[in-house]
Amino acid sequence: MATKKFKTEVTDLLQLIIHSLYSNREIFLRELISNASDAIDKLKYLSLVDGDLKGFEFDPRIDISFTEDGKRTLTIKDNGLGMDEDDLNNNLGTIASSGTKKFLASLTEDQKKDSNLIGQFGVGFYSAFMVSEKIEVISRKAGTDKAYKWTSDGKSSYEIAEAERDSQGTTIILHLNEDGSTFANRYEIESLVKKYSDHIAYPIYLEYDKVNYNYEKKDEKGEPEKTSEHVVEQINTCSALWRRNKSEIKDEEYKEFYKNNYYDSEDPLFYIHTKAEGTNEYVTLFYIPAKAPFDMNYADYRPGVKLYVKRVYITDDDKTLLPSYLRFVRGIIDSEDLPLNVSREILQENRVMASIRNGSVKKLLSEFKKMSENNPELYAKFIEQYNRPLKEGLYSDYANRDTLLELVRYHSSSEPGFTGFKSYKERMKEGQKAIYYITGGKEETLKASPLLAAYKAKGYEVLIMDDDIDEIVISTVGEYDGTPLKAINKAGAMDDLKDGSEKSEENTALIEKLKNALKDKVKDVRISSRLVDTPAVVVNDDNDPSAQMQKILKQMGGESMDIKPILEVNAASPLIKKIEESSDDEYTAKLASVVLSSAYLQEGIMPEDPAAFAKTLSELLSK
Numbered sequence: 284m285a286t287k288k289f290k291t292e293v294t295d296l297l298q299l300i301i302h303s304l305y306s307n308r309e310i311f312l313r314e315l316i317s318n319a320s321d322a323i324d325k326l327k328y329l330s331l332v333d334g335d336l337k338g339f340e341f342d343p344r345i346d347i348s349f350t351e352d353g354k355r356t357l358t359i360k361d362n363g364l365g366m367d368e369d370d371l372n373n374n375l376g377t378i379a380s381s382g383t384k385k386f387l388a389s390l391t392e393d394q395k396k397d398s399n400l401i402g403q404f405g406v407g408f409y410s411a412f413m414v415s416e417k418i419e420v421i422s423r424k425a426g427t428d429k430a431y432k433w434t435s436d437g438k439s440s441y442e443i444a445e446a447e448r449d450s451q452g453t454t455i456i457l458h459l460n461e462d463g464s465t466f467a468n469r470y471e472i473e474s475l476v477k478k479y480s481d482h483i484a485y486p487i488y489l490e491y492d493k494v495n496y497n498y499e500k501k502d503e504k505g506e507p508e509k510t511s512e513h514v515v516e517q518i519n520t521c522s523a524l525w526r527r528n529k530s531e532i533k534d535e536e537y538k539e540f541y542k543n544n545y546y547d548s549e550d551p552l553f554y555i556h557t558k559a560e561g562t563n564e565y566v567t568l569f570y571i572p573a574k575a576p577f578d579m580n581y582a583d584y585r586p587g588v589k590l591y592v593k594r595v596y597i598t599d600d601d602k603t604l605l606p607s608y609l610r611f612v613r614g615i616i617d618s619e620d621l622p623l624n625v626s627r628e629i630l631q632e633n634r635v636m637a638s639i640r641n642g643s644v645k646k647l648l649s650e651f652k653k654m655s656e657n658n659p660e661l662y663a664k665f666i667e668q669y670n671r672p673l674k675e676g677l678y679s680d681y682a683n684r685d686t687l688l689e690l691v692r693y694h695s696s697s698e699p700g701f702t703g704f705k706s707y708k709e710r711m712k713e714g715q716k717a718i719y720y721i722t723g724g725k726e727e728t729l730k731a732s733p734l735l736a737a738y739k740a741k742g743y744e745v746l747i748m749d750d751d752i753d754e755i756v757i758s759t760v761g762e763y764d765g766t767p768l769k770a771i772n773k774a775g776a777m778d779d780l781k782d783g784s785e786k787s788e789e790n791t792a793l794i795e796k797l798k799n800a801l802k803d804k805v806k807d808v809r810i811s812s813r814l815v816d817t818p819a820v821v822v823n824d825d826n827d828p829s830a831q832m833q834k835i836l837k838q839m840g841g842e843s844m845d846i847k848p849i850l851e852v853n854a855a856s857p858l859i860k861k862i863e864e865s866s867d868d869e870y871t872a873k874l875a876s877v878v879l880s881s882a883y884l885q886e887g888i889m890p891e892d893p894a895a896f897a898k899t900l901s902e903l904l905s906k
């Protein structure tokens with residue numbers, strides 16, 4: 284037997300782990316199971332490729348057992364590749380990974396106290412010292428007939444001695460310390476395996492004594508008879524569904540998996556299973572729920588995507604795995620390249636994660652787009668649920684704006700249901716300069732807007748943007764596929780409709796008269812070239828928000844902006860003619876105020892002083 288000192292960096296690492304990860308010490312089991320699964324992966328691989336172990340046969344399994352009487356122990360056993368004496372020295376006596384070594388050396392004393400930083404590298408095997416006063420590792424490497432036992436208290440040294448083991452693999456016996464003793468418990472182990480290791484690809488068995496009560500047979504005290512039975516039970520579902528080949532998975536299996544894991548009784552609308560290879564290797568399995576998750580529009584929504592690293596569960600509570608506008612997506616990201624102990628803070632900055640996120644977003648959006656082209660019926664259902672978050676994406680995800688522009692849908696002045704920019708463009712008329720839209724109210728109100736008439740007359744379609752976020756979002760867009768987007772309820776849109784036949788002389792006298800009558804209630808008065816039956820409309824200066832938008836911003840707690848509209852009047856309308864002809868200032872003022880209030884009403888906005896409006900109106904009518 285030889286006693287060896289740990290390399291100093293191992294002692295450092297042990298101290299670091301114990302201090303920074305202690306509150307989360309249950310992760311040790313995940314680490315050990317993950318190591319066991321890796322060792323099985325390796326042996327499986329070697330049994331398939333040319334070499335000494337080619338054709339090696341074994342039935343992969345991981346076994347967990349524990350003792351609860353007297354000294355408590357917890358044993359994790361695998362039949363993977365195993366380790367010989369050198370391996371034990373190299374793997375459990377030093378820090379194997381040179382990256383970890385460098386990282387550790389670069390940490391300042393302050394950083395060493397920061398558990399988030401510690402999470403950046405695989406703490407692995409050593410984490411078991413958080414719950415153990417002594418650890419024994421008995422291992423036999425596949426293809427050899429000698430076994431060795433590594434023993435340490437995790438302080439400064441370890442011993443290696445020859446040992447016995449029937450076949451290849453590794454047995455890790457944890458002699459639990461006081462804080463670790465709670466882990467020698469059937470329910471504790473089962474729940475940790477469920478939480479962290481359910482999707483390990485190999486079966487994990489738990490060995491325990493099951494107590495049975497026989498209620499038919501009672502003792503003198505009337506207690507049911509107790510018998511104990513030794514059982515070995517598989518405790519993981521072992522169904523890393525997403526790791527299997529797409530072609531081998533039935534539609535039913537995908538759906539069952541979704542329903543069992545995402546608390547939904549309904550089948551998903553659809554799912555996307557992708558294996559990415561190249562610089563980064565990862566698998567994603569995404570589901571789109573048939574109904575939008577109930578908390579989709581809450582700021583504190585629960586994210587729906589779980590992160591795994593090599594089938595080991597890492598987190599389901601990270602809002603940065605996908606951008607927030609895709610928060611309705613459910614599913615799994617399983618990376619081959621991330622470190623197991625990747626923490627939340629690290630995830631946000633991690634390059635591998637950033638590339639997985641970008642790839643996932645691109646994949647999701649391109650699948651949505653394909654669906655919009657190939658399966659309009661399904662897409663209609665999708666849009667009914669998720670149009671709004673996609674519009675948020677238009678605002679927040681500049682890099683994918685072009686694709687998102689193909690996905691969002693709006694009502695239209697000429698089409699039933701929803702339509703998109705692409706089909707709008709296909710329907711555009713000769714000479715039409717822009718994609719027209721109107722914002723700032725409910726669908727019915729917008730569709731009834733007198734502004735629409737002139738566009739309808741020319742055969743121009745107008746998109747009805749009635750979602751309250753439309754105005755903010757669309758104002759950041761500018762154009763679609765080279766064609767400008769124009770709000771018809773903005774002053775500037777009027778020019779587009781002019782075809783040169785309009786009277787060119789401006790009716791300055793009328794404009795002055797209205798301006799005087801309305802004073803600071805309007806920003807400007809203009810003669811309209813696009814109103815048919817209506818005396819006037821309120822529009823906004825090109826860069827001003829609509830009145831409806833101002834109302835929303837104010838409701839959201841913003842300050843009142845008090846931006847005045849531009850009154851666009853139809854000089855041919857009898858009411859405006861009356862104003863033009865009137866020489867009574869008081870009468871003119873009354874007429875003008877009714878014109879302005881009515882223009883607001885058309886937009887669904889109440890006059891500031893409804894009583895005064897009603898009074899003026901009845902005075903005018905009874906005259």
Ligand code: ADP
Pocket residue numbers: 314318319322361363364365366374375379405406407408409452453
């Ligand atoms: P990591 O798993 O991140 O490499 P660990 O400290 O957990 O770091 O393990 C160090 C090394 O010890 C592993 O890379 C592996 O080579 C070896 N090892 C650990 N557990 C086992 C096991 N159950 N079977 C075979 N080798 C193992």
